[in-house]
Amino acid sequence: MQGSEVKPKSASPLDWLTGTVGQIIISLFVPIFTFVVLWQGFIFLRDSDAPKIVIVLVAIVWGVGGVALLYFVSNWLIEKLSPFWVRTLQPFVFVGPAVAILAWYLLFPSARTFWISLFNSSSTEFVGLQNYVAVFTDRTMFTAFRNNILWILFGATFSVIFGLLVAVLADRSKFENAAKSLVFMPMAISMVGAGVIWNFIYEADPNIGLLNAIWTSLGGEPQAWTSLLQPWNNFFLIVIVIWLQTGFAMVLFSAAIKGIPGEILEAARVDGATELQVFFGIMIPYIMPTIITVSTTVVIFTLKIFDIVWVMTGGQFGTQVIATQFYREYFTNRNFGYGSAIAIVLLLAVVPVMIYNLKQFGEREAF
C-alpha cells in the first residue's frame, strides 16, 4: 500500500504528467468535496425546520460519519506521499485531532486560569503569589484539603476494592449479568436522582429517613447525618460516592478479568491451587495494569468530587472540598483570582499520580 505512487521508469513524459496532474487534482478535489458536504450538513442542522426526528437522525449520521470521514480522507492524503513523509506525518493524523481538541478545551483554559490566579479578585491588579498564600493559610481551605484526603483515602479505596470484589465474584457466579447490572445501576442515575435517593436514607425525620428509622428502632435519637454530625458527616457523603463509583471500577475490572486466558486459570485449578491462590497469584498480577488505571481514574474522580457534595449539602456544615470551594469563590463570590488559585492547586495535587504513570510510559517501545 505504501509507495504506490512510485511510477515505473519506462513511462512516457505524458503519462507522468497526466498521472501527477491527475493525482494532484484528485488530492485537491476529495478534501474540498468532503469539506463542502460537511459544511452543507452543518448549515442544514443549524437552519432546517424539518421534523425533530429527521434532524436527530441527520445529526447523528453527520456527526459520527463526519469525524470518521475526516480521519479517512486525511490518512488517504498522507498515504499518497513518499514512505518517509508517511512515517513522519501519519502519527500526527492519529494524535493531532485529540491534542488539538484537548488544547482548545482544557489546556488553554487551564493556562488562562493560572494567569488569572496571579491577579486580584477583579483581575485588575497583579498580586503575584498572594492568592496561593491565602489558599494555604485559610481555615476553610484547610478543612477542604482534609476532606479531600478523606475522600481519597476512603472513597477511592473502597470503590476500587468493592469493584474488584464484585467483578471477581460475578465472574464465578451463574448470575453474573444480573448482579453486575444491579451494582452498575447507580451509575445510570442522574445526580438529581442520586440526591433524592439518599435523602430517603439520610433524612432527619425517622418516618422518612431509613437510617434514622433503623437507628431509632435500636433506641437512638434521630440524627441529622449529613449536616450536624461533624466531621463524620463527610463519611456519610463518601458512602454515596462509593455506591456510585463501584459500578465504574467493576465494569473495567470485569473486562480485564475476561481478558485472562481461561487455560491459565484452568491449569492452576487443576494443579490444586485454592481460589485465594488463584486470585492473588494469577488474577491480581494479570490485571495489575487495569488496577493501576482504575485506581488512577478513581483517585482523580474523588479529587475532583463536586456534584454529590453540592447536591447533598452545598459544601456547608464542614463538608466543603476543593472543587466546591473553587466553585463558590469563582462563580458565587466572583472572587476570580482566589478561585483560580484553588483550581490550580487541584492541578498540582495530581502530580504524583502523573509521575507514576509517566514512569510506565517511558518504559514502552513503539514502532
Added chain:
Amino acid sequence: MSSNVGSAKKDKLVGDLVVNVALALLVLLWTIPTIGLLVSSFRDQFAIATTGWWTIFPHREWVTIKTIEPGAVERDQPIDVENIRATFDELREGVQSGDKRLVWIGNRRLGTIQVQEQEWTMNLDFTLENYQNVLTGKRYEVTQPDGSVKIEQGSDMSNAFLNSIAVSIPATVIPILIAAFAAYGFAWMKFPGRRMFFIMVVALLVVPLQIALVPILRDYVRLDLNGTFLAVWLAHAGFGLPLAVYLLYNYMSTLPRDILESAFIDGASHFTIFTRLILPLSLPALASFAIFQFLWVWNDYLVALIFIGATADTQVLTMRIAELVGSRGNDWHLLTAGAFISMVLPLVVFFSLQRFFVRGMLAGSVKG
C-alpha cells in the same frame, strides 16, 4: 479415588455457595437505595412526605381499635381509663400497657382517647400519577383575564428525549473515535513530542470542566457555534477525551506486540492495522468507555445548559426533569418518577454493550 472426586465436587459446591451468597449480599446492599426510589416513585405526594417507603413491607403499626369519649372527667387529676391510671400529659404522649396503647387525640377540652393495638399492616396504595405527570406534562391552572380558570397541559417529554439522543450518541462516538486514534498513536507510533503530549493528556485528567466553560462560551459566540449540536458534541468530546485516551491507551498498550509485528511484515500500514486489527481487539475497552461516556453525557446538565440552552425546543432531558420540580420547589415527588424514566436508555446501552465483555477476545491471537 472416587471419594477424592466426590470431595472435590463437594468443595466446588461449597465454593459456589459462598460466592453466590457473598455476591447476593453485596448486590442487596447496592440495590436498597434504588429500591427506595423505585417504590417512592409509585407513591403519591402525601405518602412520600409522611411515611417511609419501607412501610409497603409487612410491619407492625399501632392501629386504633376503640375510641373513648372522656366526657366530663377532671383533666387535672390522674384519669382512670381501661384499667390504666395516667395523667393527661402522659396520655398525650401515649401510655403503653401490655399490648395496648392509650393516646389522647385532640385538645384538652374536646379530645378523645384512642385505644390502639399493634397489628401487621402494609401501605399498599400505589399510584401511577407521578409517571403520568412526568410523561405527559403537568397540568397548570391558569387564571384568564376574565377571571375564569383554564387548565392547560404542559408539553410532553418526547422533544427533550429526542434532543438528548441527538446530543448523546455523537457525543459518545466522536470522542471514542478521536481517542482511539490517539491511543494507538501513543501506544504504537514513534513521533517527536510523544512523551510531552502524553504528559498533557494525563495532566488534563484532573482539570475541572468548570474552568473551561467561560472561555469556551466566548469562543463559541465568536465562531457563531453556540446553540448548535456540534458545539455541545465538541465540548463533551473535549471534556471526555483525557479519560478516553488514558483508558484506551492503557488497554491498547497491553495488546501483544507480536500481532502488530507480523502485520507489519505482511506489509500492512498503520491505518490498516488500526482499523482492521486493533479496533476489533479493543472492543471490550471501547464498549466500557462508551458506556461511561454515554452515561455522563446523558446525565449532564451543566454543559448542555450553557452550550445549547434551556428553551423548550432545545432543552435536553435533564433540564426537563429539573424543570419538573417547579419554581416553588414543591413538586419534588415527581423527581422520583423522572429519575427512573431518564434511567431507561442508559440501562439499555449498558445491557446491549455488556455482550462485548466476553472471555477469549484474544484467544488464538498469540502463538504459544
